[in-house]
Amino acid sequence: MPPTYVLARDHLQRAATILQGADQRSRQLRHIIERTIGLLDEIRPEPIATADNVVEINDFRHLRP
Numbered sequence: 001m002p003p004t005y006v007l008a009r010d011h012l013q014r015a016a017t018i019l020q021g022a023d024q025r026s027r028q029l030r031h032i033i034e035r036t037i038g039l040l041d042e043i044r045p046e047p048i049a050t051a052d053n054v055v056e057i058n059d060f061r062h063l064r065p
Contacts, residue, residue, distance in 0.1 A: 005040055005043060008040060009037055009040045009041070012033050012036055012037050012040070013037060015033050016030050016033040016034055016037070019033070
């Protein structure tokens with residue numbers, strides 16, 4: 001996960017901790033923040049695209065005698 005996502009997640013967790021009020025507005029904001037944290041946790045890094053004619057040598061090292 002990129003460092004900016006980790007930092008954003010940390011800030012959102014702090015905000016959710018601060019919003020411990022029992023009123024309806026605090027509960028709604030806490031729910032939104034917790035859902036956003038969950039979405040950040042679901043982010044999967046996309047594989048790095050390489051040109052079609054590029055071969056990774058590590059993919060073939062096991063074939064060496």
